[in-house]
Amino acid sequence: MGAYISVPVWERTIAQRYGLKGQRCLGCGAVLFPPKVVCPECGGHSFEAASLSGRGRIYSFTVIAGGGAPPEFEWQANAVGSYVVGLVELEEGPRIIAQIVGVDPRAAMAAPLFEDSAFEDSGGSSGDKGKRSLIGLPVKAVIRKVYEQEGVIRYGYKFKVVSEV
Amino acid sequence: MIQIISCGVYVPALRVGSSEIAKALGAYAGAGIKKKALPEVDEDAFTMAVEAAKEALLGMKTLGGSGDGSLPSARAGGGAVEGEPGRSATVAGTAGTGTSLGPGDIDYVAFASTSFPYEEKSFAGALAECLGIPKTAFVGEFGSSTRAGTEALISAASALASGAFRLALVVVSDCPGGGPRNPVEQAAGAGAVAFVLQSGENEDRCIFSLEGSSTWSKESLGIRSRRTGFTEASDLGIARHSRDAFVGTCVGAVRALLEKERRVGRGESEEKACEAALSSVGSEFRGLVATQPDARLPLDLGRTLGFQDERVLPGIVASDMGDAGAASCLLGLLAYLESGSVKPGDLLLLVSYGSGAIADALRVRVGRGVDEISRQKPLRSLLDAGTDVDFVTYLRVRGWL
Numbered sequence: 339m340g341a342y343i344s345v346p347v348w349e350r351t352i353a354q355r356y357g358l359k360g361q362r363c364l365g366c367g368a369v370l371f372p373p374k375v376v377c378p379e380c381g382g383h384s385f386e387a388a389s390l391s392g393r394g395r396i397y398s399f400t401v402i403a404g405g406g407a408p409p410e411f412e413w414q415a416n417a418v419g420s421y422v423v424g425l426v427e428l429e430e431g432p433r434i435i436a437q438i439v440g441v442d443p444r445a446a447m448a449a450p451l452f453e454d455s456a457f458e459d460s461g462g463s464s465g466d467k468g469k470r471s472l473i474g475l476p477v478k479a480v481i482r483k484v485y486e487q488e489g490v491i492r493y494g495y496k497f498k499v500v501s502e503v
Numbered sequence: 504m505i506q507i508i509s510c511g512v513y514v515p516a517l518r519v520g521s522s523e524i525a526k527a528l529g530a531y532a533g534a535g536i537k538k539k540a541l542p543e544v545d546e547d548a549f550t551m552a553v554e555a556a557k558e559a560l561l562g563m564k565t566l567g568g569s570g571d572g573s574l575p576s577a578r579a580g581g582g583a584v585e586g587e588p589g590r591s592a593t594v595a596g597t598a599g600t601g602t603s604l605g606p607g608d609i610d611y612v613a614f615a616s617t618s619f620p621y622e623e624k625s626f627a628g629a630l631a632e633c634l635g636i637p638k639t640a641f642v643g644e645f646g647s648s649t650r651a652g653t654e655a656l657i658s659a660a661s662a663l664a665s666g667a668f669r670l671a672l673v674v675v676s677d678c679p680g681g682g683p684r685n686p687v688e689q690a691a692g693a694g695a696v697a698f699v700l701q702s703g704e705n706e707d708r709c710i711f712s713l714e715g716s717s718t719w720s721k722e723s724l725g726i727r728s729r730r731t732g733f734t735e736a737s738d739l740g741i742a743r744h745s746r747d748a749f750v751g752t753c754v755g756a757v758r759a760l761l762e763k764e765r766r767v768g769r770g771e772s773e774e775k776a777c778e779a780a781l782s783s784v785g786s787e788f789r790g791l792v793a794t795q796p797d798a799r800l801p802l803d804l805g806r807t808l809g810f811q812d813e814r815v816l817p818g819i820v821a822s823d824m825g826d827a828g829a830a831s832c833l834l835g836l837l838a839y840l841e842s843g844s845v846k847p848g849d850l851l852l853l854v855s856y857g858s859g860a861i862a863d864a865l866r867v868r869v870g871r872g873v874d875e876i877s878r879q880k881p882l883r884s885l886l887d888a889g890t891d892v893d894f895v896t897y898l899r900v901r902g903w904l
């Protein structure tokens with residue numbers, strides 16, 4: 339019996355999807371996520387395992403609305419209309435693409451992109467989050483359902499906005 | 504002494520007001536429920552469990568340091584956790600040297616829910632994977648009824664008491680549900696709670712300890728059930744019968760607990776001694792916390808046992824988050840501890856009910872760690888932070904539109 343899901347890839351990526359397990363290049367020290375065969379920074383190919391904290395900031399984002407969703411995300415778009423996808427810069431350096439949960443996509447689109455963003459924020463601001471740009475906001479990784487395929491629920495990381503520490 | 508040394512909690516952010524549901528359907532079945540927590544489309548019992556458990560493990564990290572964070576010395580062979588990359592490893596048999604605890608030290612994981620994402624395929628292992636708990640840990644699931652939460656807690660306590668395990672994680676996460684017109688659905692909320700347990704005597708880090716438990720069971724039709732292959736829970740809908748099943752089963756477990764722990768006086772019949780004990784339960788325990796299919800049944804149970812409403816109310820969470828199934832009584836316990844109405848040394852009576860019917864009664868001794876909990880109020884802050892949605896959004900998030 340065949341399966342559309344690649345079982346080896348599925349199993350190999352569990353540690354990254356569930357535990358944000360990445361690698362550190364032994365050549366230049368760069369932290370890479372997801373794990374790679376060759377270091378894009380120095381071309382090295384010796385690594386050690388490195389766990390990422392899951393903390394980071396939203397570097398950029400977009401809103402995926404209804405018809406724009408890839409087939410595996412149609413269920414989500416059908417249920418809630420639209421959702422936010424962000425480029426998150428992790429504390430350890432890597433930038434990864436993932437959904438941003440717990441924010442209203444319409445408010446995210448309506449807010450000015452950079453004005454009053456958290457990058458200029460000196461911290462401690464308790465302004466209305468709905469009016470703030472998502473860019474620069476601190477996030478943490480959470481586990482959520484990503485999609486279902488062939489009767490398998492695929493869980494993986496998404497990011498949730500957290501208050502400034 | 505079985506101590507709970509860290510806890511974590513999670514409540515989804517969305518809220519549906521009972522008035523929204525009553526307005527749309529013309530009726531509302533959840534007595535005393537003002538609003539219920541609604542999981543997002545991509546949340547389920549597993550994802551909520553991960554969130555609560557991560558908080559509990561974070562809390563554990565801040566313990567330790569000055570010798571507090573060491574485990575009781577391991578039994579021969581129950582020893583060192585092999586140091587896997589990225590996992591905290593600890594040295595066995597060196598109690599008192601101040602090793603701090605991490606996920607790598609957990610060797611017993613109990614995951615409880617009535618709404619696991621799969622009927623066949625255990626997620627206790629996936630939970631451990633997400634948390635960095637060693638693959639060699641014992642992992643198990645408890646389900647079948649809303650009693651599953653205390654079932655998991657009692658199992659972990661027994662495992663620790665036996666000496667075969669050193670550090671346990673109990674995660675109870677639930678999001679019951681049914682169709683839009685199902686009375687179970689109308690009350691159905693969601694939430695998760697996680698506890699880290701150890702067997703120890705150091706009272707400084709103890710949030711609460713478990714001093715005993717009893718179980719009582721009988722075959723009964725009340726409250727809700729869900730047959731294999733069905734996604735909707737059903738309920739006979741006879742309020743009177745549900746109430747009797749709930750209160751009767753819970754009283755049975757409380758009586759069993761008292762019977763176990765109270766010596767019967769000379770010349771006194773056991774039954775008489777037990778009735779006397781039952782009549783004084785309201786003075787022995789500071790308060791009562793119970794499973795919450797709605798926000799009224801725990802009060803009914805309290806009145807039967809001799810607890811005034813104000814000694815039950817601090818542990819009622821269903822009013823603000825709906826029926827959190829197997830997690831409700833443990834979230835209620837946390838709410839009681841947060842409320843500021845108990846101090847170290849107080850006793851709380853924790854009673855869970857599950858259809859079957861089976862009830863567990865547990866004697867809970869409040870520990871010194873309660874001061875930190877009542878200062879931080881992790882559950883109350885989540886309950887207060889909800890975002891209200893209207894009925895149409897609720898249907899969409901449930902996937903019914």
Ligand SMILES: [Zn+2]
Nearest residue numbers: 363366377380
């Ligand atoms: Zn490199």
